Structure formats: structure tokens, C-alpha cells
Amino acid sequence: MLRSLAFLSATLAVALVSTDAHADRRVFGWTYPYMTLPSGALELEHYLDAKLDGWDDPSTPEVEESWTEVDWRHQVEFEYGITDRLDFGFYNVFRQKAFGDFGYEGVKLRSRYRFLDEGVLPVDPAIYLEVGYFGNAVKLEEMIILARRVGSLELALNVKAEQEMK
Numbered sequence: 001m002l003r004s005l006a007f008l009s010a011t012l013a014v015a016l017v018s019t020d021a022h023a024d025r026r027v028f029g030w031t032y033p034y035m036t037l038p039s040g041a042l043e044l045e046h047y048l049d050a051k052l053d054g055w056d057d058p059s060t061p062e063v064e065e066s067w068t069e070v071d072w073r074h075q076v077e078f079e080y081g082i083t084d085r086l087d088f089g090f091y092n093v094f095r096q097k098a099f100g101d102f103g104y105e106g107v108k109l110r111s112r113y114r115f116l117d118e119g120v121l122p123v124d125p126a127i128y129l130e131v132g133y134f135g136n137a138v139k140l141e142e143m144i145i146l147a148r149r150v151g152s153l154e155l156a157l158n159v160k161a162e163q164e165m166k
Contacts, residue, residue, distance in 0.1 A: 037081030
């Protein structure tokens with residue numbers, strides 16, 4: 001009851017003192033779009049992934065009846081528009097096994113840069129770089145983003161490379 005009251009109070013306080021809030025439309029679940037945040041804009045985003053090992057395996061039907069095998073991964077991202085074409089993101093990553101302890105897993109830093117305004121070239125190019133630190137491992141991700149908007153149709157392709165160093 002005390003937690004519910006604290007959550008409700010915090011939500012009410014934020015609602016009363018905050019200014020207008022806006023959100024990006026996310027067209028794709030896993031593909032990065034061409035857009036970047038405008039200069040000076042700040043965004044807060046929460047990602048929640050559920051890893052369901054064995055759920056589609058016919059030899060483990062008991063897993064599908066239970067939530068005890070779910071591995072939850074939370075990512076809280078703070079994103080900032082440095083310029084209209086360059087933005088920067090800072091992620092905190094948390095993990096929790098079902099009914100287990102909630103723990104800090106690592107941090108990720110990422111940046112995305114788009115070369116031109118949308119529609120100048122036949123395909124809109126951008127680059128993406130991410131560095132993650134997870135205690136005993138450093139992960140790098142480089143990506144080329146190619147996109148094009150044709151009326152209400154949005155097309156995007158991410159060409160990506162990843163490395164992990166332990």
C-alpha cells in the first residue's frame with residue numbers, strides 16, 4: 001500500500017510540474033530510423049525485453065505454463081540532440097530473472113549522425129555507433145542506416161557489425 005501511494009504521489013507531482021511532453025513515433029521495433037532529435041531536445045525512453053528460453057521447444061511444455069523461465073531486461077535511455085543532425089544516448093541496463101533480484105547489468109553510450117536533411121538524396125544515409133560496458137565485457141556496434149520516405153510509406157535498412165571483447 002505504501003509503495004502504491006508513493007508511486008501515485010510521484011506520478012501526480014511530475015504531472016503537475018512538467019511542461020508539454022512529446023514522443024517520437026516508433027515505426028519499427030528493431031530497426032533504427034533516419035531521424036535524429038532536434039538540437040537541445042531531451043528524451044527519456046524505457047525498453048523492456050523478455051527473453052523466453054525454451055518457450056517454442058516441444059520437448060519443454062512445462063516452460064510454457066510458467067513465468068519462472070523469463071529473463072527481463074530493462075533499458076532506460078536518456079537521449080539528447082547535440083545538433084539537428086547529431087544525437088547522443090546514454091543507457092542504463094538492468095536485468096531480472098523471474099521472481100529474482102533486480103540488478104544493474106551495464107551501461108551503453110551511443111551516437112547517431114545523419115549527413116543531410118531528409119530527401120536530399122535518393123536514399124537518406126546516417127551512421128550509428130554504440131559502446132557498451134558490462135563488467136567483464138565491452139561491446140561495440142557500428143551501423144549504417146539507409147532510409148527513404150515515400151508518402152506515408154517509410155523504408156529503412158540497417159547494416160550492422162558487432163564485436164565483443166572480454
